[in-house]
Amino acid sequence: xxxxxxxxxxxxxxxxxxxxxLIAVASIxxxxxxxxxxxxQVAAMANEIxxxxxxxxxxxxxxNAVQAQAQAAASRHLGNYVGQNAxxxxx
Numbered sequence: 001x002x003x004x005x006x007x008x009x010x011x012x013x014x015x016x017x018x019x020x021x022l023i024a025v026a027s028i029x030x031x032x033x034x035x036x037x038x039x040x041q042v043a044a045m046a047n048e049i050x051x052x053x054x055x056x057x058x059x060x061x062x063x064n065a066v067q068a069q070a071q072a073a074a075s076r077h078l079g080n081y082v083g084q085n086a087x088x089x090x091x
Contacts, residue, residue: 036064
């Protein structure tokens with residue numbers, strides 16, 4: 001009976017690793033889309049805490065957010081793959 005419990009334990013571990021991998025990929029994608037915005041907002045807060053003006057960093061964060069929103073709304077399909085790839089710097 002112990003053989004079955006070891007097999008199930010290994011299966012559970014494998015499933016756990018797959019879930020952790022999916023979460024990691026989703027996190028990387030989120031940081032890719034929102035990384036500039038978050039970085040600029042943190043810079044603005046750091047400037048404000050230090051007693052400096054953080055409005056320039058806030059403006060950069062707003063620009064990054066608008067750009068991320070436009071990229072998320074863009075239609076992506078195989079019909080416009082070449083143009084998308086060229087914008088990303090691909091061949």
